[in-house]
Amino acid sequence: MVTESKKKIYSSIGGHFLVDLYSPFLPIILPVLITNMNLSFFLAGFMVTAYNVTSSLVQPVAGLFSDRTGKKVPIWICVLLSSAGISLAVLTNNYLLMLALVSGAALGNALFHPAAMESVYRLSPIEKRGIFNSIFTTSGSISYSIGPLIAGVMITFFGLSSIAWLVIPGILGAVWIYSVDKKFNTLVSAHYERKKPVSKQKKERYWWVPAGLVVFLCSLRAWTYVGIITYLPALLMLGQHGMDTITTSLIVTIMLFIGVAGQIAGGYLSDRYGRKNMLVFGFAAAVPFFCLIFLSQGWLMYSGIFMYSFFACFCYVTSVTMMQELLPESVGFASGLTLGLCVGVGGIGAAIIGWAADNMGSLPDAMFLMIIPTALSPILALFIRYPDQRRIRGRDADLPE
Template structure:
């Protein structure tokens, strides 16, 4: 019984891992664009911007649509779209076509997250741990991205990028299986009417804090590989290892965040995580030599511990608009950090990469100020749902 009940959440978590490979893959491809195509920092960060821009614009739209109509068919379709865009970004040498390909991938990722987060919350109930496992799936995908990209592109060059479509095919199959499980009544992912009042002021303050987190995370994602190469002299291996540490910390951080929140409360854990992030990013930017890897790991923990808590807090601040809250907290504010990367890249071209990363120290401090005074919201109480009739045996 328990296994059947958890099946949709398990499938959604695994599918989330496959889809979020493509959020991590764009940043992981940046060093290869710089080395193979001689892009400047600004041009390379423009690719991250292209992946983020359309995603940031359309994500709330998909969230609002899923509030009105369940759209489970979006899950496999968006997985395929996200993977196809990244798979095509290395084909040909045109900068414009590369931008278009990663933009298509960004739209696919944008379409996936609101519906997937809504379905995962319905499948996991109101606990923090279930959403933690769903978020863990995405973070595992992030962590796997630099290893996958390095294995494919370092061996065959950017022209081998079509091989990167494989996780999308697997993810689409997993999402389709999750949809079938829901239709069979096992852990239904249908939206239910929730009681409560939408708290927009608290939600907007939370959103501002997550935007600060997003800029730090995407900025580090785009440039940590190149930066660690410079700081340690370790070459391509050191850069890939640093990006893997940044993403890989999410595996422990996300699950730990759910468990810490069950013990100390979500808001308290989120606030402390932002304080840790300030110190960790300062270490990444300012401490020389191999010790940078320790601070990258600490930054990863500070950035990832509140990740799933952002989502459930947003959903509970807007209990009547769970899809919108999911689209913003899980999608928009993850991708919006890409909007700042061209500025970081331009500053790096004009000065140095270290100087360009210095502003990232202040952003989690600003996020912590925005979180001051937030109260723990009550979990929404779903309206009773009529039991499903058992299927007739033939």
């Protein structure tokens, strides 16, 4: 039984790697589509908007539906949708069909995250939820980092249509996940069935204020982190730093991988020292490194970029696990909010920074405005009413392990 449970956790982690591998393909193939199909920038950008909006908004809805009904789309179908939608979109010259395929991929992405993360949460030992959540999110972060490189190499050497061949890993992964689900027999499924609803008193205490504050903090973190990722290349290349494309790409890649290390550290340390303690620590540690990005040069600036990424991602896994433990009977909804909606809000925040840069006439000054949500986060985190780990373990002691 334990072996089958671990296999299901690993299949969710592997599925996350595949789903997030395909999601960054779209920005790489768009320039070629603009040329080949003579698309306007609006139509090209609308595809990205459709993907992001669909993915961000459907995730919490899908999670809430699963929590209320116990029904969810099998994650192998989600992996198949995500891989096929993006990979096969390059084979058509019909814009509406392409938009439908991209939206289908976004739907697969959105349905996958709350379903897979709920499985990881339910099947993980209580004392190791943080580290398993960090492994889950890390698998997606790694594939998201290498996805653009894979797509770029394929297009450069084999042409745009070669992207269609990348559907094969998705198909193989879906078959593997299906086989794992099939072996996860009725006995194991019954052992890990959803526990009985918590009392009304607990729901009232742990829903509106603490969970809402965690979602707000996740959104603030996403705003600054997405904003840094979005505009850092332009800051380094077009500003006073004058870096070339290769150097800038290398810096961003290193930044993303150091963020992966932060996710692992955040999950592990939050298991040992408490979620709230590590959340406050991570948010507070990010503030000085954020300032270094804009107030220093050379290695100090690089240190600021890399260590800001580390602590921003450190907070990410911790906040996701906190949200799940605050809403133990709505894990799918909690996961959909933190993995989907908050990231979508972050994208909106990045657009606001771009608007501010246009009006201020200075990208660095506009980006530095993100010091406000960065500095506000550790202060607000202090006010989260969150039980200590011993109390949570006692509350969840009747859950199957």
